[in-house]
Amino acid sequence: MKTTFEWIEGGGTTAPSGFLASGVEAGLKAGRTDMAMLLSASDCASAGLFTSNRMPAAPVLYDRKLEKGGKCRGVVVNVGCANAATGEAGYADCVETGRVAAEAAGVPVSRMFVCSTGTIGRRLALQRVLAGARAAAAALRPDGGADAARAIMTTDTVPKEAAVRFSFRGRQYTVGGMCKGAGMISPRLATTLIFLTTDAAAKRPALRAALAAGAEKSFNRITVDGDQSTNDTCLIFANGAAGGPDFAPGAPGWAAFSGAVAAVMLSLAKQIVRDGEGASKFVTVAVEGAKSAADAFAAARTVANSPLFKAACYGGDPNWGRVLCAVGNSGAACEERKTRIWFDDVCVFDRGKVASDEENARLADVMKQRAFEVRVDLGMGRASDAVYTSDLTHEYVNINADYTT
Numbered sequence: 001m002k003t004t005f006e007w008i009e010g011g012g013t014t015a016p017s018g019f020l021a022s023g024v025e026a027g028l029k030a031g032r033t034d035m036a037m038l039l040s041a042s043d044c045a046s047a048g049l050f051t052s053n054r055m056p057a058a059p060v061l062y063d064r065k066l067e068k069g070g071k072c073r074g075v076v077v078n079v080g081c082a083n084a085a086t087g088e089a090g091y092a093d094c095v096e097t098g099r100v101a102a103e104a105a106g107v108p109v110s111r112m113f114v115c116s117t118g119t120i121g122r123r124l125a126l127q128r129v130l131a132g133a134r135a136a137a138a139a140l141r142p143d144g145g146a147d148a149a150r151a152i153m154t155t156d157t158v159p160k161e162a163a164v165r166f167s168f169r170g171r172q173y174t175v176g177g178m179c180k181g182a183g184m185i186s187p188r189l190a191t192t193l194i195f196l197t198t199d200a201a202a203k204r205p206a207l208r209a210a211l212a213a214g215a216e217k218s219f220n221r222i223t224v225d226g227d228q229s230t231n232d233t234c235l236i237f238a239n240g241a242a243g244g245p246d247f248a249p250g251a252p253g254w255a256a257f258s259g260a261v262a263a264v265m266l267s268l269a270k271q272i273v274r275d276g277e278g279a280s281k282f283v284t285v286a287v288e289g290a291k292s293a294a295d296a297f298a299a300a301r302t303v304a305n306s307p308l309f310k311a312a313c314y315g316g317d318p319n320w321g322r323v324l325c326a327v328g329n330s331g332a333a334c335e336e337r338k339t340r341i342w343f344d345d346v347c348v349f350d351r352g353k354v355a356s357d358e359e360n361a362r363l364a365d366v367m368k369q370r371a372f373e374v375r376v377d378l379g380m381g382r383a384s385d386a387v388y389t390s391d392l393t394h395e396y397v398n399i400n401a402d403y404t405t
Contacts, residue, residue, distance in 0.1 A: 284373040289377040300386055
């Protein structure tokens with residue numbers, strides 16, 4: 001049975017019952033809110049996924065330990081400093097932040113995650129962060145989701161939120177979320193910073209399963225610049241406020257619950273790509289006819305990460321050869337005489353036959369659009385996959401040429 005989701009306009013982390021959030025100014029970023037807190041008003045289950053970067057930030061090391069307990073109730077987040085590459089001192093700063101935030105929120109220290117985002121290789125302005133954690137706890141409210149989403153922005157130009165409702169056995173459940181991210185985006189096994197909430201009931205193993213499945217087709221399928229952050233963290237909180245039994249793999253209603261989690265994650269992931277640093281285009285790279293699932297993903301990811309392809313997208317240059325070249329470099333099984341390439345409905349390469357002047361003209365029109373799809377049929381099998389990417393613009397270079405200065 002297909003589950004129908006109702007998208008909640010303006011919904012985010014406080015759309016599900018029993019969640020509070022806030023965004024406050026702690027003086028970390030001039031003239032804007034820069035710290036956030038998200039909290040379940042009651043005990044809840046929790047789970048998380050974390051970066052596979054082998055230089056993880058202090059908050060990732062800290063949160064991995066807490067996540068194993070499966071019972072955290074909230075998270076405090078600072079921007080402006082990633083607290084990464086800061087050694088034992090940075091870890092101690094993270095511990096102190098968690099202690100103060102938990103105390104201010106009235107929960108055990110083992111129930112409060114800590115997340116940071118910003119520049120790598122700098123110590124936290126600890127006293128400001130601690131004061132901000134106390135202020136964020138004092139500002140918590142049931143309609144504070146939008147404030148929290150705005151407070152966690154770094155180079156983002158817009159806040160990113162989503163929420164859906166679904167029904168099961170006469171009860172209505174909600175899944176909400178927020179995330180941040182615009183640069184250093186190419187997650188593997190995790191995401192940027194994303195926080196999900198639900199008033200459904202589920203335990204840690206089920207929540208981790210839902211996160212992993214959702215991430216595989218959302219955050220693990222996006223790229224802006226091919227770099228994975230030291231701080232990537234994906235957390236979900238389930239407080240069971242809507243009532244009903246626990247959702248779990250194989251149990252009734254699992255498809256509806258996990259589908260709702262995946263839907264929110266995909267919406268947030270696409271919002272990140274659309275708001276990629278300097279981005280002016282949203283491009284879906286879809287590969288079909290691959291010999292294996294691994295080949296389909298490798299081909300799509302290599303095209304999506306190619307600076308040459310991304311630059312061509314920015315300029316609207318109808319150079320489809322960039323796609324063919326990237327596919328050949330991907331390691332996927334492929335042959336020129338079996339490969340076909342489309343940009344939306346324009347076939348630009350058909351098993352050795354190149355596009356005509358008329359087709360190249362139509363291709364140029366496609367590439368002027370804000371969003372379009374590149375579809376590659378490898379003709380080698382039945383596997384398929386897709387990766388979402390943005391173009392490479394002058395503005396991206398400008399942002400990152402003086403990021404710390």
